[in-house]
Amino acid sequence: MGAKNYQADCVVVGAGLAGIYACLKLLEAGKKVILLDRDTRAHMGGQAVESFGGVFMADSPLQRRFGIKDSFDLAYRDWCSFAEFTGADELGRAWARGFIENSTRLLYDGLKKYHVSYFPVVHWVERGLFVPGNSVPRFHMVWGTGFGLMKRLSAALLAYEGKGNFQIHFQHNVKSFIELQGKIVGIEGVCEADQETFKATGDNIIMAAGGYGANLDLVRKNWHRDWSKPPKDLLVGCNQFNDAQLHEQVRHLGGDVINLDRMWNYAAGIPHPHPKRERHGLSLVPPKSALWMDALGKRIGPVPLVTAFDTRSMVSAICKAPAGYSWQIMNRKIAVKELAVSGSEHNPAIRDEKLISFLLSVLLGNNKLVDHFLKDSAHFVTAPNLAELVQKMNAINQPYIIEPELLKSEIETYDQMIGRGPTYFNDDQLRRLIQLRNYKGDRLRTCKFQKILDPAAGPLIAVKLNILVRKSLGGVKTNLRSQALRPDNSVVPGLYAVGESAGFGGGSIHGLRALEGTFLGNCVYNSEMAVNSILAGN
Numbered sequence: 058m059g060a061k062n063y064q065a066d067c068v069v070v071g072a073g074l075a076g077i078y079a080c081l082k083l084l085e086a087g088k089k090v091i092l093l094d095r096d097t098r099a100h101m102g103g104q105a106v107e108s109f110g111g112v113f114m115a116d117s118p119l120q121r122r123f124g125i126k127d128s129f130d131l132a133y134r135d136w137c138s139f140a141e142f143t144g145a146d147e148l149g150r151a152w153a154r155g156f157i158e159n160s161t162r163l164l165y166d167g168l169k170k171y172h173v174s175y176f177p178v179v180h181w182v183e184r185g186l187f188v189p190g191n192s193v194p195r196f197h198m199v200w201g202t203g204f205g206l207m208k209r210l211s212a213a214l215l216a217y218e219g220k221g222n223f224q225i226h227f228q229h230n231v232k233s234f235i236e237l238q239g240k241i242v243g244i245e246g247v248c249e250a251d252q253e254t255f256k257a258t259g260d261n262i263i264m265a266a267g268g269y270g271a272n273l274d275l276v277r278k279n280w281h282r283d284w285s286k287p288p289k290d291l292l293v294g295c296n297q298f299n300d301a302q303l304h305e306q307v308r309h310l311g312g313d314v315i316n317l318d319r320m321w322n323y324a325a326g327i328p329h330p331h332p333k334r335e336r337h338g339l340s341l342v343p344p345k346s347a348l349w350m351d352a353l354g355k356r357i358g359p360v361p362l363v364t365a366f367d368t369r370s371m372v373s374a375i376c377k378a379p380a381g382y383s384w385q386i387m388n389r390k391i392a393v394k395e396l397a398v399s400g401s402e403h404n405p406a407i408r409d410e411k412l413i414s415f416l417l418s419v420l421l422g423n424n425k426l427v428d429h430f431l432k433d434s435a436h437f438v439t440a441p442n443l444a445e446l447v448q449k450m451n452a453i454n455q456p457y458i459i460e461p462e463l464l465k466s467e468i469e470t471y472d473q474m475i476g477r478g479p480t481y482f483n484d485d486q487l488r489r490l491i492q493l494r495n496y497k498g499d500r501l502r503t504c505k506f507q508k509i510l511d512p513a514a515g516p517l518i519a520v521k522l523n524i525l526v527r528k529s530l531g532g533v534k535t536n537l538r539s540q541a542l543r544p545d546n547s548v549v550p551g552l553y554a555v556g557e558s559a560g561f562g563g564g565s566i567h568g569l570r571a572l573e574g575t576f577l578g579n580c581v582y583n584s585e586m587a588v589n590s591i592l593a594g595n
């Protein structure tokens with residue numbers, strides 16, 4: 058067993074979006090950089106490669122082109138409302154304000170340099186339910202999804218390889234930091250390809266190793282009190298190396314790791330039909346016209362669940378339901394028009410930048426996706442009538458039992474209200490469907506008040522949904538320069554934390570909730586702040 062020794066101005070740990078962007082900016086400024094990642098070269102780019110590529114921006118040229126009136130003040134008000142910041146979240150507020158004011162400059166104008174562009178429809182997500190959320194649409198889709206974003210940024214970075222100032226090493230598991238006279242001067246670990254130990258030293262160390270969502274013991278231990286107890290079957294929707302190994306090391310150095318109970322989890326997870334890692338889950342974009350039921354066949358309430366308003370409250374309602382998982386009931390017409398999956402893998406038309414295919418899937422529906430899940434996912438069941446559907450649901454619902462009569466009555470109550478016409482819609486799901494369809498970005502993808510038991514819209518489909526753990530909103534506490542802080546807010550000299558490692562800024566930028574699409578953007582923003590600080594000689 059030998060030992061490799063690397064030396065540079067800056068050592069960056071983690072080749073995800075945050076690490077790659079930091080390296081690019083350091084190299085563009087003439088710094089010598091080493092980038093280390095535990096994964097293989099084929100997986101360079103971390104989670105962003107698999108991401109949907111939705112990016113939050115305030116007052117962007119695209120919003121203006123569509124007549125959406127936004128401003129930094131409005132976005133900040135929405136952010137603070139949704140975050141439900143506490144008095145201890147001053148850093149989080151400051152990070153949020155900074156991000157909002159820089160989002161368009163960095164993500165729209167700044168990424169043009171790397172040929173990143175956006176699909177010209179801005180989506181309206183997380184509108185808010187019990188507390189106000191996005192007052193206007195702000196979710197901009199990268200054309201090419203996160204895959205296209207990372208293809209371009211990775212290519213720009215790899216162009217530096219072999220030119221003297223840049224080294225990148227994969228399968229390098231960074232295990233700890235090296236401290237010398239109170240300053241962090243390096244990292245050490247093991248190369249998992251040959252089991253050799255290695256060290257890398259530099260003037261500054263940037264931790265960009267992602268969050269802690271794959272560490273289910275930690276997730277369960279820190280389950281937020283609002284969510285009752287963690288469900289038995291949690292799915293993992295993030296990178297397998299998001300395991301908090303380095304968060305633990307930051308604590309060991311005296312650094313502060315905060316708000317681990319703040320997580321951005323999703324309500325509509327299914328096990329990946331072809332898993333690439335342990336407990337690998339997919340996050341569905343659940344149809345808004347489907348009915349959301351508990352494991353006994355009762356509609357979850359009192360406020361019905363509909364996506365696009367408040368993801369966190371949906372997670373909370375499901376965790377409090379009898380089994381900690383849920384069911385969506387729909388028919389094929391609804392599924393084909395409204396079902397989608399978050400991520401680049403299941404959106405090939407946008408990922409591969411095929412405009413015609415994408416427009417056709419919006420206009421004609423996504424039969425291919427529905428057929429894929431009906432064939433390959435054990436969590437999708439279909440039947441020509443409700444009695445058969447319930448039988449199939451109960452086969453994967455043990456020890457819970459759905460009473461056919463209860464489910465039938467819940468669905469019929471809803472269908473009958475649709476039959477009476479919009480004037481008499483006294484159901485919060487239907488009221489929200491009206492509001493959703495008022496926005497042209499949603500109208501094409503939302504059925505016009507579709508009855509579930511309509512024989513012309515069948516067959517029926519039921520999907521069993523688990524809670525999926527995705528993003529870590531807590532993490533290393535950082536100041537506005539992305540420097541790691543101790544509990545007394547003094548700096549841990551030499552150590553920066555960016556992206557999901559730092560909970561996307563300060564370990565607190567999102568408070569309890571995200572307005573969505575705020576993760577990718579903050580990886581870029583956090584890294585810019587770190588690089589500016591390093592270049593300024595802090």
Ligand SMILES: Cc1cc2nc3c(=O)[nH]c(=O)nc-3n(C[C@H](O)[C@H](O)[C@H](O)COP(=O)(O)OP(=O)(O)OC[C@H]3O[C@@H](n4cnc5c(N)ncnc54)[C@H](O)[C@@H]3O)c2cc1C
Pocket residue numbers: 070071072073074075076093094095096102103104105106107108109110111112113203229230231232265266267268294295296298299300302303399400401528555556557558573574575576577578580
């Ligand atoms: C399917 C999916 C869809 C998403 N959609 C969106 C979206 O539409 N909009 C949005 O804003 N966000 C989205 N996200 C979230 C977003 O992609 C991530 O939050 C973001 O990419 C995190 O980037 P990061 O660089 O901080 O961390 P990561 O991408 O997790 O990268 C961390 C890197 O560090 C490496 N690493 C970890 N530990 C070590 C170690 N000890 N030693 C060496 N290397 C290590 C890992 O291998 C990894 O490459 C999505 C995520 C997923 C999975």
